[in-house]
Amino acid sequence: MAIDQAMCTSFKQEILQGIHNFTSGSGGGTTTTTGSGNTFKIALYTSSASLGAGTTAYTTSNEVSGTGYTAAGNTLTNVTPTTSSTTALTDFADTTWSSSTITARGALIYNSSTTAGTANRAVVVLDFGADKTSTSGDFTIQFPAAGASTAIIRIA
Amino acid sequence: MFSVEVSATPGSVNVQTTEGRGMNSEEIAANAVAKIISISDTADPIIKAQAEAFRERMYWVIVAACDQSIKSDRTTLFNLFKTNGHDDMAEILRTL
Numbered sequence: 001m002a003i004d005q006a007m008c009t010s011f012k013q014e015i016l017q018g019i020h021n022f023t024s025g026s027g028g029g030t031t032t033t034t035g036s037g038n039t040f041k042i043a044l045y046t047s048s049a050s051l052g053a054g055t056t057a058y059t060t061s062n063e064v065s066g067t068g069y070t071a072a073g074n075t076l077t078n079v080t081p082t083t084s085s086t087t088a089l090t091d092f093a094d095t096t097w098s099s100s101t102i103t104a105r106g107a108l109i110y111n112s113s114t115t116a117g118t119a120n121r122a123v124v125v126l127d128f129g130a131d132k133t134s135t136s137g138d139f140t141i142q143f144p145a146a147g148a149s150t151a152i153i154r155i156a
Numbered sequence: 157m158f159s160v161e162v163s164a165t166p167g168s169v170n171v172q173t174t175e176g177r178g179m180n181s182e183e184i185a186a187n188a189v190a191k192i193i194s195i196s197d198t199a200d201p202i203i204k205a206q207a208e209a210f211r212e213r214m215y216w217v218i219v220a221a222c223d224q225s226i227k228s229d230r231t232t233l234f235n236l237f238k239t240n241g242h243d244d245m246a247e248i249l250r251t252l
Contacts, residue, residue, distance in 0.1 A: 005166060005168075006166065007164045007165060007166050012164055015164075094187055094191070096179075098178065099178075104171075107169075124166045125166075126166065126169055128169075128171050132171040132173050133173055134173040134174060134175070135173075135175040135176060136175065136176050137173060137174030137175050137176060137177055137178065138172070138173065138174045138178050138179050139171070139172075139173050140171070140172045140173070140179065140187070141169050141170075141171055142169060142170040142171070142172060142187050142190070142191075143167070143169055143191070144167040144168060144169065144170070145190060145191055145192075145193070145194035146191075147194055150167050150194060151167050152166060152167040152169065153164070153166065153167070154164070154165065154167065155162055155163070155164045156162065156163050156164075156165075
């Protein structure tokens with residue numbers, strides 16, 4: 001069992017299929033959505049989870065449970081994709097589980113708008129490097145600066 | 157034969173947790189500043205110094221804004237508790 005940080009392989013394929021839309025703004029979406037952006041979520045996992053490049057969709061297996069955490073995780077606020085030099089990138093606002101008592105080793109960002117074919121398609125697996133614990137406090141994920149060499153999702 | 161190679165790499169997130177409290181203004185401001193400005197290690201020293209000074213100034217502006225926001229929200233909550241007859245809770249909030 002391990003969590004390996006990676007851009008999911010299925011996500012790379014789905015980019016070429018036009019399945020994901022990171023445009024900021026409300027709107028539903030299916031696998032053929034155009035225009036308005038999809039809804040992306042982030043779910044937390046324990047160190048018992050097996051997640052990596054081969055992950056294709058959100059799973060409840062070994063998802064974190066605890067005070068202040070609801071299954072399926074938090075909805076992310078996405079930032080409309082942009083470019084920096086020759087790199088395309090997108091970003092999310094930091095997210096917090098307030099008044100929570102949880103322990104997590106990693107996370108999965110997924111597209112909760114995708115329903116046709118495969119629901120909740122995986123985007124990226126994040127490895128925190130070690131267990132992180134909040135005790136009656138905040139559990140905050142701070143996304144990196146939206147730069148060409150730092151952004152959470154970038155295509156160079 | 158022609159081919160175009162692209163690479164897609166995830167960035168690294170920073171996880172912050174607290175125990176028995178929420179994040180304070182200084183911690184939130186540090187996060188905000190990190191999102192707003194990043195300074196390259198290889199930047200020209202003069203530009204780097206200017207950017208660091210700007211980042212420092214932004215940090216304190218955001219700390220002040222966070223403090224103001226907390227106080228303002230407490231005022232709203234104070235009145236909400238007071239209106240609903242929870243004077244003791246309102247007093248606790250007022251003295252925080």
